[in-house]
Amino acid sequence: MSREGVEHALRARADERDRISGDLLDLESHTTYRLLKGATLRGATEQRWATAQESLARLWRLNDAYRAVLRDAEQIKAARSRLSTEQLAELTELLAGTSVLLRAAAKPVEQRSLLPEADERLTLDATVTQMDAAFRDVTSALNDIDAQWNTLLPRLDTAGAELRRIRELEQDLGESAAGLDTLETELKRMRAAVVEDPLGAAVEPDLDRVARLLTASLAELELAVVVKQDYARRRENLEAALDRVRAAESEARLAHGAVVVKIALPPQAQPRSRVDALTGALDALDVSADTWVLRAKRLAELESDADGAAEQAQTTAKALYGLVSRRDELRGRLGACQVMAVRRGMAEDPAATGLFARARALLWSAPCDLTKAAAAVEDYQRAIHGGTS
Known part of the structure; x- marks a missing residue:
């Protein structure tokens, strides 16, 4: 190498050494690395970290040998302001030759043989490549362990x-x-x-x-x-909800009483009260020895049941009154069909007249059978329209 080449190579290697030193310092200060150094590990992690520590030990040995070569080269360069041919040759060998001596590491007795372990000789570039591989082994283990800790902890x-x-x-x-x-x-x-x-x-x-x-x-x-803190207020609100259930069920009973004389209703149309059962459940909750967790669930169920009972009773009353409206709607349709029959000259038709009489008798009877009445109106309408409704 020329003098300029030697100087350039030394500067580049010095920068490289400083960068590697910084990376190694960062590794030693890494939180997971510091935790693992004193940790009690087992299983797959113990095995992985043991392998990483072998790589780390080799990394430090390589780094020490690498720095020793650079130190020798810098001492030769600093000895004289102008390098001799012999010194240039020596520096060229240090910087470009197999100048890094890696002594064979002592092994545990179970891994030894009776043959001597051979030392390794490497160039500076090969040394850096091996250091990089060892460094990556260690950081790979750190990253994998750190990822699991960061996910699970x-x-x-x-x-x-x-x-x-x-x-x-x-x-x-x-x-x-x-x-x-x-x-x-x-x-x-x-x-x-x-x-x-x-x-x-x-x-x-x-x-x-x-x-x-x-x-x-x-x-x-x-x-x-x-619930425990707010039980009194929620109980008061539930009592008010039960009052609404009573009112809605009373309206349903009134609707049934008013409608049953006008419309034929099946036995199951009789409104059934739920308020007594709900009131009993609330009284039982007051003296319950259950935990507050269970009482909270039951209170929420009672609140939902009370709202549902009131809504059901209101729906029942509306449906019952709707039956009367349905009867009145059928009466209106029957009247409209009679007008149509007159326009078509069918007012005296015996068949149509008979169907009209049957439908009218059903609709104006009390209680009215809505199912039969609706069918009778349909029959009369089809007769007037020539078999189509």
Whole structure:
């Protein structure tokens, strides 16, 4: 190499050494790396990290040998302002030849043979390439472990926070959530598995299940606390809702009484009251010894049942009055058909007249059979229109 080539190569190698040193410092300060250095690992993670540590040990040995060569080259360059031919040759060998000596590493006795271990000689470029490969082995292991921790530990933290909140709500209510001790034990087991063996811990299905159960339990207890605090007001509102049910059922009974004399109704059309059963359920809830979680569920059911009973009674009354409207609509259709019959000269037709008389008798009888009356009106209409309705 020329003097200019040597100087250029030394500057480039110095920059390279500084960059590598910075990367190694970043590696040592990496949070996951620092955690793993003192961690108790097992399973797949222990094996993966052991392999990564072998790569790391080789990386440091390569780096020490690499830096030693550069240090020798810099000392030769600094010794004289103008390099001799011999010095240029020596520097060329250091910078471009197989100048990096990597001593054979001592192995555990179970991995040794009786033959001597051979040292390695590498160029600076080959040394950097091997350092890069070892560095990538270590960072790959770090990334894989870190990815698992970053995925699973926050979820475990969230589940743990929900568990602590549930314990607080249990104290507020003076009640215990079913199965919580089992879930707490499972969480501890999963956390230990994730911390010690993130690569081999197949905890996600169990974590999904435990998280769902904790979330559901927390929601139940939060609702129970609200119900306990607000029970008096909600009970008062429920009493008002039951009054609305009574009023709606009374209207349905009145409608049935008014309609049954006009329209023939089946026995099942008789309105049935639900208010007594709902009132009894509310009274039973007042003296219940159930937990507030169960009482909260039952109170919500009663509120829904009361609203449904009132709506059902209102619908029944409307339907009953609608039967009278249906009868009146059929009467109107029959009258319109009679006018049409006169226009078509069928007013004296014996068949049409008979059908009209039958339909009129059904519609003006009390109680009226709507099904038969509707069929009779259809028959009369078809007769007037020549067999088509």
